[in-house]
Amino acid sequence: MTARRTQKVSAKEVTKRILNHEDLFILDVRNESDFSDWKIEGNSVEIINIPYFDLLDDMRPALDKIPADKEIVVVCAKEGSSIFVAEQLAEAGLNHVSYLEGGMKSWSEHLEPVKVSDLSGGGELYQFVRIGKGCLSYMVLSNGEAAIIDTSRMIDQYEQFMQENSVKLVHTIDTHLHADHISGGRALAQMYAASYHLPPKDAQEVTFAYEELAEGKDITVGQETIKVQPIYTPGHTIGSTSFIIDNTYILTGDILFIESIGRPDLAGIAEDWAGDLRDTLYGRYKELSEELIVLPAHFGKITELGEGGLVSGRLGTLFSENPGLNIEDESEFRRTVTESLPPQPHSYQEIRKANRGEITPNKEEQREMEMGPNRCAVHDK
Structure with a gap:
């Protein structure tokens, strides 16, 4: 059985999608306080927050809230946590999963x-x-x-x-x-x-x-x-x-x-x-x-x-x-x-x-x- 692969998406690519009003579904896995303080926003952005530590042992809290027919972009502070979550979501059967390259740090700097x-x-x-x-x-x-x-x-x-x-x-x-x-x-x-x-x-x-x-x-x-x-x-x-x-x-x-x-x-x-x-x-x-x-x-x-x-x-x-x-x-x-x-x-x-x-x-x-x-x-x- 071939392992499902995830892709990285750059801050520039995400910016272009937002400016072009393309639908974007984001799973932000930072802690709740960081998410409440600062997040990716856009007129066509749908975003949910489930902290990384809530997903370490079980992806179901995310799978229950993520639409199966949309591309998912997973976001964390630096990148590492989002790679893990994106890979787990792909293994669970989602077909269009990517992660933000460089995390919110790269988002802040583009x-x-x-x-x-x-x-x-x-x-x-x-x-x-x-x-x-x-x-x-x-x-x-x-x-x-x-x-x-x-x-x-x-x-x-x-x-x-x-x-x-x-x-x-x-x-x-x-x-x-x-x-x-x-x-x-x-x-x-x-x-x-x-x-x-x-x-x-x-x-x-x-x-x-x-x-x-x-x-x-x-x-x-x-x-x-x-x-x-x-x-x-x-x-x-x-x-x-x-x-x-x-x-x-x-x-x-x-x-x-x-x-x-x-x-x-x-x-x-x-x-x-x-x-x-x-x-x-x-x-x-x-x-x-x-x-x-x-x-x-x-x-x-x-x-x-x-x-x-x-x-x-x-x-x-x-x-x-x-x-x-x-x-x-x-x-x-x-x-x-x-x-x-x-x-x-x-x-x-x-x-x-x-x-x-x-x-x-x-x-x-x-x-x-x-x-x-x-x-x-x-x-x-």
Whole structure:
């Protein structure tokens, strides 16, 4: 009798299925608390959780809940447990069983490039969707040059994309000092002898040299006047900076998301920054064109992913529909952004230290520091 075989499926393949709205049935075998905190989500995803230790001696708890006519993807933290469960399910007679290669660690690290648009100067703008973490980064391409905004630490994936598009990196830019993920901007800039840019008000304790972002100081990419224009917009951090690209797109960092707004409490001075956040959202952003397309640095819910996975929204529409932009009473706004917030990001203090250059965690330590969902928004509970 021929043994039934299982197959591995990559995080990229699972991402494509979710973005294409293909039916996906997932058996997550992590413990209940980890599953409740963070899981694979999608409009076409059906997922159940049965801890690995409940299946060691008997697969019936899983077999009773799994549809026999669907492909099953088994998921665990790192991969090993899911291989065992997938093999046992195949031996029990299921015909379409696979496991997520690299487990939730690989899910957390995959970047999916999504084209935003061609730009008027002949270049292109891409959004990199880190679907397992909720992080969004951006790449501007023009005349053989590239700039990356809010780079994740998985710099090899940006390198591959740049090689495929025959461009050289000239700038990396962080909209602010991140607290939920380790920035790859400085490391990538060093590899390519590119310039690394950071808001000076967020960089007072950094241990390295950088280019200061300043309002009105354009950052040019390529030879065709594709410019990234900083707009100083404090609130999430004291130095948070937004960028307008091609007079069409506004990169809002962690100040403004599609369905929520940034939280001001990750430096321990929420009361001080709540006013800055309100001034930015209800003042500076209100003065901008409502036709600008908002491109944030994070998304909180899978529902924020649009066609092809793109996370974006017209600024005028957000002023109508985003709850965080519709709190008229200032006292109520302050309460909203300082009280009853979701848990703070995992290891966020250590992540801030790493982004300041104060500590240098190795690759595995960086993975552990970042595990879990995005928690940079006020309304993501």
